[in-house]
Amino acid sequence: MNSTAHKTTIEFDDRTVRHFVIASIIWGFVGMLVGLIAATQLSFWQTNGLKFIETITFGAIKIPADGISFLSFGRLRPLHTNAVIFAFVGNMIFAGVYYSTQRLCKCRTASDLLSKIHFWGWQLIIVAAAITLPLGFTRGKEYAELIWPINIAVALIWVVFGWNFFWTLKRRNEPSLYVALWFYIATIITVAMLYIVNHLSIPTSLLHSYPIFGGVQDGLVQWWYGHNAVAFFLTTPILGIMYYFLPKAAGRPVYSYRLSIIHFWSLVFIYIWAGPHHLLNTSLPRWLQMLGMLFSLMLWAPSWGGMLNGLLTLRGAWDKLRTDPVIKFYVAAITFYGMSTFEGPLLSIRAVNALSHYTDWTIAHVHAGTLGWNGFMAAGMFYWLIPRLWGTKLHSVAMANMHFWIGLTGILLYVASLWAAGITQGLMLGALNSSGTLPKYEFVETLERIKPLMLARVFGGALYLVGYIIMIVNLVRTIRSGKPTVETREVYVEAKSASSTMTWGEVFRSEPVIYFTLGLILCLMWFFLPNYANFGALIGGAVVIAKGVQTFKTGHHRWSAWHEKLLENALPFSVLAFIAVALGGLIQIIPTTMANRADSVHGRLQTMYTPLELAGRDLYVSEGCYNCHSQQIRMLVPDVLRYGRPGVADDYSHLGESLYDHPYQWGSKRTGPDLAREGEKRDALWHVLHMMDPRATSPGSNMPAYPWLFDKKTDIDSLPKRIAAQRSIGVPWPALSADEIKDQARAQAIGISKVLHDQGRTVEPDREIIAIIAYLKKLGTYEEAGGPPPAPLPSIDRPLLQPSLPDANRHPLSFNP
Amino acid sequence: MLRRLQPSEFQNVLVIATFAVTLAVFAFFFIRALRMKKDKVDHLSHLPLQDDSEPASSRHE
Numbered sequence: 001m002n003s004t005a006h007k008t009t010i011e012f013d014d015r016t017v018r019h020f021v022i023a024s025i026i027w028g029f030v031g032m033l034v035g036l037i038a039a040t041q042l043s044f045w046q047t048n049g050l051k052f053i054e055t056i057t058f059g060a061i062k063i064p065a066d067g068i069s070f071l072s073f074g075r076l077r078p079l080h081t082n083a084v085i086f087a088f089v090g091n092m093i094f095a096g097v098y099y100s101t102q103r104l105c106k107c108r109t110a111s112d113l114l115s116k117i118h119f120w121g122w123q124l125i126i127v128a129a130a131i132t133l134p135l136g137f138t139r140g141k142e143y144a145e146l147i148w149p150i151n152i153a154v155a156l157i158w159v160v161f162g163w164n165f166f167w168t169l170k171r172r173n174e175p176s177l178y179v180a181l182w183f184y185i186a187t188i189i190t191v192a193m194l195y196i197v198n199h200l201s202i203p204t205s206l207l208h209s210y211p212i213f214g215g216v217q218d219g220l221v222q223w224w225y226g227h228n229a230v231a232f233f234l235t236t237p238i239l240g241i242m243y244y245f246l247p248k249a250a251g252r253p254v255y256s257y258r259l260s261i262i263h264f265w266s267l268v269f270i271y272i273w274a275g276p277h278h279l280l281n282t283s284l285p286r287w288l289q290m291l292g293m294l295f296s297l298m299l300w301a302p303s304w305g306g307m308l309n310g311l312l313t314l315r316g317a318w319d320k321l322r323t324d325p326v327i328k329f330y331v332a333a334i335t336f337y338g339m340s341t342f343e344g345p346l347l348s349i350r351a352v353n354a355l356s357h358y359t360d361w362t363i364a365h366v367h368a369g370t371l372g373w374n375g376f377m378a379a380g381m382f383y384w385l386i387p388r389l390w391g392t393k394l395h396s397v398a399m400a401n402m403h404f405w406i407g408l409t410g411i412l413l414y415v416a417s418l419w420a421a422g423i424t425q426g427l428m429l430g431a432l433n434s435s436g437t438l439p440k441y442e443f444v445e446t447l448e449r450i451k452p453l454m455l456a457r458v459f460g461g462a463l464y465l466v467g468y469i470i471m472i473v474n475l476v477r478t479i480r481s482g483k484p485t486v487e488t489r490e491v492y493v494e495a496k497s498a499s500s501t502m503t504w505g506e507v508f509r510s511e512p513v514i515y516f517t518l519g520l521i522l523c524l525m526w527f528f529l530p531n532y533a534n535f536g537a538l539i540g541g542a543v544v545i546a547k548g549v550q551t552f553k554t555g556h557h558r559w560s561a562w563h564e565k566l567l568e569n570a571l572p573f574s575v576l577a578f579i580a581v582a583l584g585g586l587i588q589i590i591p592t593t594m595a596n597r598a599d600s601v602h603g604r605l606q607t608m609y610t611p612l613e614l615a616g617r618d619l620y621v622s623e624g625c626y627n628c629h630s631q632q633i634r635m636l637v638p639d640v641l642r643y644g645r646p647g648v649a650d651d652y653s654h655l656g657e658s659l660y661d662h663p664y665q666w667g668s669k670r671t672g673p674d675l676a677r678e679g680e681k682r683d684a685l686w687h688v689l690h691m692m693d694p695r696a697t698s699p700g701s702n703m704p705a706y707p708w709l710f711d712k713k714t715d716i717d718s719l720p721k722r723i724a725a726q727r728s729i730g731v732p733w734p735a736l737s738a739d740e741i742k743d744q745a746r747a748q749a750i751g752i753s754k755v756l757h758d759q760g761r762t763v764e765p766d767r768e769i770i771a772i773i774a775y776l777k778k779l780g781t782y783e784e785a786g787g788p789p790p791a792p793l794p795s796i797d798r799p800l801l802q803p804s805l806p807d808a809n810r811h812p813l814s815f816n817p
Numbered sequence: 818m819l820r821r822l823q824p825s826e827f828q829n830v831l832v833i834a835t836f837a838v839t840l841a842v843f844a845f846f847f848i849r850a851l852r853m854k855k856d857k858v859d860h861l862s863h864l865p866l867q868d869d870s871e872p873a874s875s876r877h878e
Binding site for chain 1: 842
């Protein structure tokens with residue numbers, strides 16, 4: 001032991017860990033139960049309200065209404081996703097982070113008060129979300145639905161978490177930062193950045209706001225966030241937990257620490273770029289699609305490196321797999337991590353994505369990750385932690401094993417049935433008739449075909465939930481058999497020397513940074529300087545790099561010392577990680593600000609909404625219609641033939657057609673058909689009948705009925721504020737007074753009501769259904785903005801699942817100066 | 818020069834530039850990871866297991 005070391009006793013704060021563990025278990029049950037209900041609603045539309053009671057009692061109990069607003073799929077699905085991501089996995093992450101950080105840093109968490117604020121603040125946020133989402137208060141963007149006051153609370157509580165975490169790092173008694181802590185650092189920084197940018201909004205009231213981004217840019221920002229929510233909320237912190245808890249459970253160090261470092265940096269550098277793969281074959285500019293696809297493919301390597309590193313940690317300890325349920329859950333979880341990170345890049349290949357996107361294949365992929373990777377990692381951690389936190393033994397290993405096998409069967413049934421459903425529906429939707437001029441199947445026929453598979457998914461989900469309930473019973477009995485414990489530990493602490501602290505000057509005025517930055521700047525000047533000067537810059541860059549290599553050879557110990565010191569100083573390390581993730585985001589988002597402007601658009605330009613249509617659009621968002629309906633005809637022949645208008649050439653969705661949509665509504669799943677051209681397809685009466693009873697107009701449909709739209713009145717009075725908010729984010733509304741806005745809305749509503757009256761159906765003009773109809777009738781309308789004509793749709797003598805339109809036809813239109 | 822930044826190659830330049838930065842920094846950390854000293858690697862990889870060997874006690878709350 002070093003002479004400067006001294007012994008100290010640490011009392012860990014495990015009360016906070018216990019709180020987060022319990023919260024995670026409770027919210028996990030709630031989130032999964034809501035998910036099961038939502039899945040059931042897709043198989044049995046009656047469960048969107050209480051109508052199913054009539055069915056299961058064979059009509060003995062009569063239920064007058066078909067649907068109940070706060071039980072409808074469009075409102076419950078966001079509750080499910082938010083609950084499992086932020087409540088179940090979120091609380092699990094915090095439990096794992098608080099437990100492992102204290103041990104790895106050999107110190108107690110910096111502030112008990114901040115820990116308490118973090119815990120109770122997070123639970124309040126979850127409760128607020130659980131109330132507002134079923135009531136229809138939403139921003140209309142997936143996993144980013146929460147209204148702006150809750151978002152501010154999320155940001156503040158996240159700052160409290162980060163503050164507590166970094167303060168703990170600063171007070172640590174272990175100089176080195178274990179790789180798990182790197183993953184936590186990346187999580188805290190990146191989630192903050194993603195969440196803040198994607199939730200930037202202009203409020204119109206306490207409960208409503210418009211995202212500042214619109215159209216394609218909103219789509220890009222959304223999936224930059226959405227994909228990286230998966231990456232930095234559902235993956236990197238769980239990997240940190242894996243790198244800590246798996247060695248603990250296996251009783252041996254991680255297989256390759258070097259590989260874990262490479263795993264970390266490659267994930268951080270690559271993940272942030274992959275978001276655009278959610279928008280393949282759409283009107284997103286081609287270079288962004290290619291960027292998303294290529295970086296997604298690159299993710300194969302680090303993900304599998306991480307998986308192998310995890311599995312090989314068990315070398316020599318595989319016998320524990322038979323006896324230790326913790327190891328069993330971890331091995332299955334890591335295997336699911338490998339499988340789903342193989343499937344993700346596969347689905348990011350444009351040709352594969354043409355088949356898989358908007359189908360249940362994506363849902364299968366997501367659930368392999370969440371149920372298998374997140375859910376089983378959580379279970380493994382709970383089974384390991386809870387006996388230790390309560391100073392006892394696990395109540396029943398047999399019950400844990402039963403949980404494992406029932407849960408695993410549930411996942412496999414769930415995933416396999418949705419794989420089959422997705423591929424079946426994708427192929428059917430892409431099939432054309434023998435002359436190749438029309439879709440072979442009606443949309444509802446494809447739905448009918450996959451209904452048995454959707455039912456199998458419900459059984460799979462139910463099995464998983466049964467396993468989870470067995471876990472709850474087992475853990476509650478375990479907790480009852482023990483008492484909360486306080487763990488104290490004696491550790492040797494080396495005195496901190498001044499030389500171990502790194503100043504900013506030491507970080508940035510170091511040889512590696514100077515040579516690298518100078519060399520890179522000179523090389524990049526090649527792009528910008530005029531002829532000859534550019535070659536001079538390139539040669540200069542090469543000289544600097546050569547000099548850097550020479551310096552490295554003669555003084556590599558200095559470079560090594562700089563790097564070692566960097567890794568022991570959390571703040572400079574965090575700044576570097578932030579630069580890595582911020583670069584990927586900026587490069588994608590900034591150019592689209594140029595593309596998503598009316599003066600950049602040639603060809604089709606979205607027609608402005610009227611005030612009533614805007615009110616209808618807000619209701620469409622509020623009801624969560626985007627959860628089942630897309631508004632994006634991809635550049636694929638089957639998409640254009642199915643959803644485009646007969647006789648209209650090149651009727652795919654153009655970039656300018658959603659320019660003023662705040663939020664964008666391209667969707668990510670087609671449980672129902674695309675609505676991009678809905679406006680011209682149906683009349684008002686059809687929509688009335690459809691919303692009252694979807695099966696009256698579309699036999700076989702699983703869409704819920706919306707009877708409340710016929711009772712509730714449209715909020716016309718808030719329209720002036722909403723339009724003012726839209727104006728402030730660049731939507732070119734004409735100058736209208738508040739009275740003019742309301743008068744226009746009322747006049748249009750009366751017009752629609754009169755049309756319906758003439759067709760024999762009386763609907764009061766002030767009802768929400770009228771505003772929704774106004775919006776639906778507007779979908780797909782545009783003006784020609786001039787410029788070259790749109791790219792022609794090529795003949796369809798090519799494989800239908802290939803992107804059919806040359807993308808080069810689009811992006812020059814978007815970026816012309 | 819500014820004129821050359823405006824047209825569609827703008828985004829290509831940015832992408833290439835950022836990719837270069839990303840690759841270079843990643844390469845640096847990759848090499849550093851491979852060249853890490855064995856005793857350092859051993860110390861780091863055993864950090865999660867260290868507390869198992871340290872004297873510990875627990876009491877009920």
